[in-house]
Amino acid sequence: MNIEQKLTEKTIDALKTLYGGEVNTVSFEKTNPDFAGDYTLVVFNFLKLSKKKPEDTAREIGEYLKSNLSEIADFNVVKGFLNLVISDVYWLDYFNSLQRKENFNQPIPANAPVVMVEYSSPNTNKPLHLGHVRNNLLGYSVAEILKAAGNKVIKTNLVNDRGIHICKSMLAWQKWGNGETPESANMKGDHLVGKYYVLFDKHYKAEVAHLITKNYSEEDAEKKAPLMLEIKEMLLKWEQGDKAVRALWEMMNGWVYKGFEKTYAIMGVNFDSTYYESNTYVLGKEIIDDGLAKGVFKTRADKSVFIDLTPDGLDEKTLLRGDGTSVYITQDLGTALKRQQEVNFDKLIYTVGNEQDYHFKVLFLILNKLGYIWSKGLHHLSYGMVELPEGKMKSREGTVVDADDLMDEMIATAAATTEELGKVNDLTETEKSELHKIIGLGALKYFILKVDPKKKMLFNPAESIDFNGNTAPFIMFNYVRIRSMIAKATSADATWQNTANTNFAASCLLPKEKELISKLHSVDAIIQQAAAEFSPALIANFTYDLAKEYSQYYHDTPILKEEHNEIKFFRLHLSKSVGLVIKELMNLLGIIVPDKM
């Protein structure tokens, strides 16, 4: 039982003994740094029970706790706030018992909940941009956090590899590509395909403009433009399985996959399974029949199937076209059912931007109405858009920040900064470039993940991402100092590692040391909270706080230079623990920490 649970339990006892009150739960908070103490109980809520002044109530509870809990060294009362001072002995004992494991990926019990995390879900007509980067980093990190919190996690990707937008780049390449390939163009496959997607749009817009000069309405021009007609025909051929179209489709998608693989590899994300919409888009018919049989869905005169959600404050939603073909939501219904049948998940997390809030609301509601109990386990991890100073990114208007370019720039900046500081000249070129990658990508990942996923975030390309302050390089820097110090200590005298801290006098514990131990004490709770809220930002901000505390400690406190071995060894052990925790928490964000920098 940890100290918070003990406090809660004894406080409930205190209220019963002192005032005869039955209370189910009380909550403590960390004492405000301006006051003496570790935990604070706000007693205003108990005045009805005590029928006494706040100060008296607080004092009486304080006295009860002090005499019934050996961990409490002292207490003080300020107005209605009861500040409890936990004894140094408790913190030191806790630290001694803390056998911090090397990483959080402990064996997961066989009966652990199965959680599927879907993320990335790219279109195969253009390269990934900053918006996708946020999606990928979030999905990957949330999956890792869920693992650390004791879940069986399956990372999954749903690739949008078909549809009219895919045909656009295909047609453009066919018309104007002259057989260009990624090799001949010396270009990543996804970028090459993206080039033709943009090219299509350019020609298409020209056609539309031309038709408008011939007195077509804008709407008509968009529909009648020759390229639009060709595209529709191509899509139809694709659906009919036309050999030539399919071959072109497979070739160009192949290019894109090769490109994506590279991007994923450098980004450091991965998947346990991948679904392709070209396979899943026909799914869902089963569900349609089921819904019709249950009377949840209805049929219109033209044979299209829909559900009336107006009683739920939503609209009518079409689920199947009149010609019997699937729409987006049909496929999602089918894919959800298929996944449930295949992996029997307890939870399925969809990492998708908040522009699709309505879609997922409808999707979950429909599954619920169909009586699928498992639909309660579905969750839309809805994240905010990444905006540029001039607004939202738009692929077609070219106002996107390309993922590959951005990562390259980050690595280049990291390289320049590292060279300038010149602290790692003993590394080989290979080691150096690996280090630049770790620092540059770490900075980018941290920059994105430290923001609450639910909120939109702003990225200003003109201002480069910081390497100082609340950043990954700062956190890494503290880790590296610890590593360096420990290496020195060990090469001088390795015995410290085997020395327990049992002889260390609690009276020597510095306030900062107590704070650091208290911080380590709350790591597990933070991980659980981050898992419950699907929020890597909580991990990021906690890790920064820890690193900052440590940085101050490191600055103010002699460690290697401490003369008394007992104290020196304790400080080394404390530093080592902080280092391990930093490493583990950063890994949950998908960030690697270097040994030198």
Add this chain to the structure above:
RNA sequence: GAUCCCAUAGCUCAGCUGGAUAGAGCAACGGUUUUCUAAACCGUAGGCCUUUGGUUCGAAUCCAAAUGGGAUCACCA
């Protein structure tokens, strides 16, 4: 027209399950290095927590409205 989301320092963000004097980083200004990695540390300055009303012993936090910003409401995905 309807629904949903957002508003905290010059900028980017924490804090939001109600609690004490609202915190970081960047940018600005000043200081710290013969001593464990200065990508650091310390200090100064910077706030009507968009506004108004309500609930409460107590509101940045909960509720309502207003204002401003964003998104969504396809037989598109």
